[in-house]
Amino acid sequence: MEELLDRISSEIYQNSYVIVDDFVDSGFRKALLKEQTELLEKGIFRNAAVGKGDQKQVRTEIRSDEVLWMDSDNLSPLQASYWERIDQIRQVLNQRCFLGLRSFEGHFARYPIGSFYKRHLDQFHAVPHRVVTVILYLNDSWSNEDEGALRMYFPQEDGTEHVQDVLPLGGRLVVFLSGEIPHEVLPTKKERISITGWLRNID
Numbered sequence: 001m002e003e004l005l006d007r008i009s010s011e012i013y014q015n016s017y018v019i020v021d022d023f024v025d026s027g028f029r030k031a032l033l034k035e036q037t038e039l040l041e042k043g044i045f046r047n048a049a050v051g052k053g054d055q056k057q058v059r060t061e062i063r064s065d066e067v068l069w070m071d072s073d074n075l076s077p078l079q080a081s082y083w084e085r086i087d088q089i090r091q092v093l094n095q096r097c098f099l100g101l102r103s104f105e106g107h108f109a110r111y112p113i114g115s116f117y118k119r120h121l122d123q124f125h126a127v128p129h130r131v132v133t134v135i136l137y138l139n140d141s142w143s144n145e146d147e148g149a150l151r152m153y154f155p156q157e158d159g160t161e162h163v164q165d166v167l168p169l170g171g172r173l174v175v176f177l178s179g180e181i182p183h184e185v186l187p188t189k190k191e192r193i194s195i196t197g198w199l200r201n202i203d
């Protein structure tokens with residue numbers, strides 16, 4: 001984990017993003033996926049909203065995933081163990097990148113077949129406190145034909161954008177600066193499950 005934390009902090013410092021394959025082992029991933037699938041079957045998932053406070057609304061033309069927020073006071077043992085690992089990332093990013101990260105918030109997300117999330121930034125006027133986005137994919141298998149990639153846009157110095165597509169491979173962790181990297185989820189041809197969270201500079 002030490003080496004991994006080194007790599008995460010140096011790549012965030014240099015590139016504003018990092019991709020870590022097999023961040024969790026397949027036993028842990030499968031257990032989380034099972035736990036989440038059970039919640040899903042109980043119908044606890046909600047259509048994801050866009051915006052915050054009074055502005056909050058379900059806009060399925062922007063995003064059509066379903067989310068379930070994790071309750072920090074009521075974490076399952078698996079969720080707690082994931083939070084602990086994220087907290088190690090939080091600490092190393094504070095030590096090496098001086099990001100002043102104080103807390104984490106996160107939700108499970110399910111993208112049914114055909115769903116997507118249009119291009120956006122995770123940090124904007126209504127949610128200024130999200131500094132680092134952390135996504136863990138839980139899918140059993142994924143290939144190019146399943147589509148549903150995370151498409152990231154990297155602004156270049158000459159004003160153009162470099163585009164990178166990242167497949168939601170199970171166990172893969174994607175970390176990036178929430179205010180710097182616009183991204184979208186391309187329409188998926190297979191159900192797509194993840195945990196998306198944000199390290200914030202408030203408690």
Ligand SMILES: O=C(O)CCC(=O)C(=O)O
Nearest residue numbers: 117122135150185194196
């Ligand atoms: O699941 C992904 O790949 C990205 C999700 C996302 O952009 C978000 O929830 O803000």
Ligand SMILES: [Fe+2]
Nearest residue numbers: 120121122183
């Ligand atoms: Fe996002």
